[in-house]
Amino acid sequence: MTYTIGLDYGSNSVRCVIVDTSNGNEVGTAVFNYPTGNAGIILDANDHNVARQNPTDYIEGLEVTIKDAIEEAKILPDEIVGIGVDTTGSTPLPIDKDGTPLGLLDEFKDNPNAMAWLWKDHTGYGEAAEITELAEKEHPEYLAKCGGTYSSEWFFSKILHCLRVDEKVFDAAFTWVEHADYMTALLTGTTNPKEIKRCRCAAGHKAMFNDSWGGYPDKAFLAKLAPKLGKLRDALGDETYAIDTVAGNLTKEWADKLGLKEGVPVAMGAFDAHLGAVGSGIKEGALVKIIGTSTCDMVAAPNKTKLADVPGICGIVDGSVLPGYFGLEAGQSAVGDIFNWFVNYIQTGGKETGDHIALTEKAEKLRPGQSGLLALDWNNGNRTVLVDQRLTGLLLGQTLHTRPEEIYRALIEATAFGALTIINRFEEYGIKIKEVINCGGIAEKNPMLMQIYADITGKEMKVSRSSQTCALGSAIAAAVVAGKAKGGYNNFADAQDAMTGVREITYKPIAENQKVYQQLYKLYKQLHDAFGTVGYGSPLYDVMKDLLSIKEKANA
Amino acid sequence: MTYTIGLDYGSNSVRCVIVDTSNGNEVGTAVFNYPTGNAGIILDANDHNVARQNPTDYIEGLEVTIKDAIEEAKILPDEIVGIGVDTTGSTPLPIDKDGTPLGLLDEFKDNPNAMAWLWKDHTGYGEAAEITELAEKEHPEYLAKCGGTYSSEWFFSKILHCLRVDEKVFDAAFTWVEHADYMTALLTGTTNPKEIKRCRCAAGHKAMFNDSWGGYPDKAFLAKLAPKLGKLRDALGDETYAIDTVAGNLTKEWADKLGLKEGVPVAMGAFDAHLGAVGSGIKEGALVKIIGTSTCDMVAAPNKTKLADVPGICGIVDGSVLPGYFGLEAGQSAVGDIFNWFVNYIQTGGKETGDHIALTEKAEKLRPGQSGLLALDWNNGNRTVLVDQRLTGLLLGQTLHTRPEEIYRALIEATAFGALTIINRFEEYGIKIKEVINCGGIAEKNPMLMQIYADITGKEMKVSRSSQTCALGSAIAAAVVAGKAKGGYNNFADAQDAMTGVREITYKPIAENQKVYQQLYKLYKQLHDAFGTVGYGSPLYDVMKDLLSIKEKANA
Secondary structure, three states, rough: OOHHHHEEEEOOEEEEEEEEEEOOOOEEEEEEEEOOEEEEEOOOOOOOOOEEEHHHHHHHHHHHHHHHHHHHHHHOOEEEEEEEEEEEOEEEEEOOOOOEEEEHHHHHOOOOOOOOEEEOOOOOOHHHHHHHHHHHHHOOOHOOOOOOOOOOHHHHHHHHHHHOOOOOOOHOEEEEEEEHHHHHHHOOOOOOOOHHHOEHHHHHHHOOOOOHOOEEEOHHHHHHHOOHHHHHHHHOOHHHHHHOEEEEEHHHHHHHHHHOOOOOOOOOOEEEHHHHHHOOOOOOOOOEEEEEOOOEEEEEEEEOOOOOOOEEEEOOEEEEOOOOOOEEEEOOOOOOOHHHHHHHHHHHOOOOOOOHHHHHHHHHOOOOOOOOOEEEEOOOOOOOOOOOOOOOOEEEEEEOOOOOHHHHHHHHEEEEEEHHHHHHHHHHHOOOOEEEEOOHHHHHHHHHHHHHHHHHHHHOEEEOOOHHHHHHHHHHHHHHOHHHHOOOOOOOOHHHHHHHEEEOOOEEOOOHHHHHHHHHHHHHHHHHHHHHOOOOOOOOHHHHHHHHHHHHHHHH | OOEEEEEEOOOOOEEEEEOOOOOOOOEEEEEOOOOOOOOOOOOOOOOOOEEOHHHHHHHHHHHHHHHHHHHOOOOOOOHEEEEEEOOOOOOOOEEEEOEEHHHHOOHHHHOOOEEEEEOOOOOOOHHHHHHHHHHHHHHHHHHHOOOOOOOOOOOHHHHHHHHHHHHHHHOOEEEEHHHHHHHHHHOOOOOOOOHHHHHHHHHHHOOOOOOHHHEEEOOHHHHHOOOHHHHHHHOOOOOOOOOOOEEEOOOHHHHHHOOOOOOOOOOOOHHHHHHHHOOOOOOEEEEEEEEEEEEEEEEEOOOOOOOOOOOOOOOEEEEOOOOOOEEEEEOOOHHHHHHHHOOOOOOOOOOOOOOOHHHHHHHHOOOOOOOEEEEOEEEEEOOOOOOOOOOOOEEEEEEEOOOOHHHHHHHHHHHHHHHHHHHHHHHHHHOOOOOEEEEEEHHHHHHHHHHHHHHHHHHOOEOOOOHHHHHHHHHHHHHHHHHHHHOOOOOOHHHHHHHEEEEEEEOOOHHHHHHHHHHHHHHHHHHHHHHHHHOOOOOHHHHHHHHHHHHHHHHO
């Protein structure tokens, strides 16, 4: 028997699964909750935009979870033929000339700016706007491949913001690497920052990397944002690698620590959503939705067909999901987070009236349209298709008779309307979505939500067989770099065929619900366009932004 | 010593106060909670628009409270020189040819349509639209005096709706009278419906009564809405009476029942808000805000000056509040009701996070603008200045960090923005508001709310000395009909001077708060106009209405 290891670094914990390469079964699994900060995230009470992570947690989690998972799997270390890693992103961290994260150094160990800047850190929203503005003027092609707007969640926004607010950290960094690339460098003993292999998916989707303009953005372009950012360009290199590439081989040191064989191949890392799509069986015509606190929507389109740039989509990157395909990434900035917010803070009545179970039980008895409520799903901004962090939530239609379960359902419906808006955008640009494969706890556990998604999008909702598609995707990448001769596979198609699948239960659109939701979506779209786009013929576009400005002044 | 009785019929209970005519002190008080229905209101689980009351409760409450209040006051029945009554309204009830409410008859005692149609019954919204449409075409002057739109809360909307849904009840009624007029008829033994004196305030504000067109609307006009409604016109008579008029004298039967002297004068009744304004010391330049579950705003302008019709104001009626003055009535359909809704249903965390006290404690620590939230105060529609029941609530600006106290404060601010919109409307039409006198439990108990009202409206907020201004106003009317010779007064000015006052504590606008709120009000006004008015250049006006249509279909 042969197995691979899939490591999945999430926002609050890291998970390791040991996967049977013959059928994708998870034979061992272990989770490590990051000990630092608030559920693994370093926050700032005075600035809701801050979200950092301690790299120490990443390293500790590596050791603990691999050992525990192997023990649970009751297999021989020799049977493990490859390792794959996925992480959140864009989550860049500054490293010194020896490849050590600054956050591990005594000098910086208490400085949040020296830590990993978690994907949902939005402190660089001003810098994101600057980058967008400059690119619009000088390099519109940079933006065309990432949806037309550079986001505060992305690589250069964060690094530039660090330079602006903590130059000492910036200066101490030899370069910045994505969390995923740091992990593969660590496991393969790549301490020279110039030799660290950078993954295609992070570079292409979040750092404006594209072969058509020679890799990362032009040095002069970056220098215009800040001279020191221009200098950093040299430390980024010109190469990136897709997930069918070997990042390197496991060092003796780590092999000994983990009880594994020295030299086991480590696959190039990738973002959780990308490998989650692989683990869900992504292929042409399928949209994979990874539904969690936020949602990632992944699409793969053959790279032999000509593809239009799709405005508002987070990226179109050759080889970012599967070799031979353009990977397209879209997403919603908050999904589960919105439901959790409502349950944890707004309706705190508990078991009787206010937990997820109680609210779901009552909400599923409601018919579409019955509550008279309509919400926008922008409590954490809008990632796709508006690419605007400075948007906020909206709830409309409440009366004195409105009950919590109606609001709860309206919030779920809002996320489904957001999902439909993304699907429509893909289809408007010629990428037909034939099926939707969902994964994540919400998709597995909430049939009401899945049915609402089917009714609102008009697409059959399938659910991925694995509960850990990201980790499974990493294990699949590991199986491919191991190769068929070692018990793995020679390509992703074969590996996915054997190792992935969907569950028996699927959710088909119900015609009468669809009819009502089509009416509601028209209204959603009116609100969406009025508050989210300029030139709609009303001044409402400014309302959310003005409110945020007033709020920031009041908090200053 | 001389005393008068003030009876105040509210939405859930009736209150009786015994008032010292020399200084307005309340020496005895008693409350009777209506036993029928849900806190005195007959509801319909399938139709949120239904709100009826059982006239039996009115009669029982009369007897219980007067006796209890006299006992508490420890005074001699001989010392009582007058009785005054206020009620909610428009709250019409059908009566038969003997002056008996149909709801008291065996045949109809279980039929909600035969009961009193409480002010907040909105079942006649369709009929209200019909009446408005017909009046716009044929008698625009009818609408000009009641703000341009006839409301579903008013007299003819309800009667016409009854005719449409329960013709048997309509046919059994000789006529319909307002609750206030029924009470004075009962106490004075006026059983012939044609002799029942109708109060100016109800007729003028809610039933399109105006001397300039000969009283109630034209018979032909009503007949066009429904022939039987035209016939009803004859049973309404052509006279109405202001509160300085004696309705009649207490009958022997009721004097014996209540332990009072036969023949005590009973003043004409009026709506609670109107007599509340009197009890708050209304005069030229003062706006009286009666803040409760909803809010009434009352203004008195000398009837010698020419007054423009004020669009969106519920009525301009000569003598409806004070003799010699035009009474102007405006209001907000929900104020305390919105806060109660949030606390009773949405944030039910109780003492820790969710009751009024906990939320107020946290909310008062917030600075204006700090939450980034903005709400519309339309959870029960908009009475002034839009006069549109088919509007709903809106909350905007929420993020994943939004906390309940922020929403609570935003809801309070929304009602203050609504209050400012009303003040602005008065002032735009030449009625200068020099001071605001507030009354009601919320005004007395919530300094944070009063300060927010001062900061948002830019007006000093005073609070009425009496906690029971409506009942006090009734007692003042009673003192005026008693006359000076009997220990009362010859006019309202003298009676108000002696019997009303404001508290020492007042709330002055704080300049730095005002500055922020002026910015927020601009945004509120944008939402208000976009969702509440046609022709704003955006299709959003339809969103709330379309949602309600979808909701009604889903509930059908």
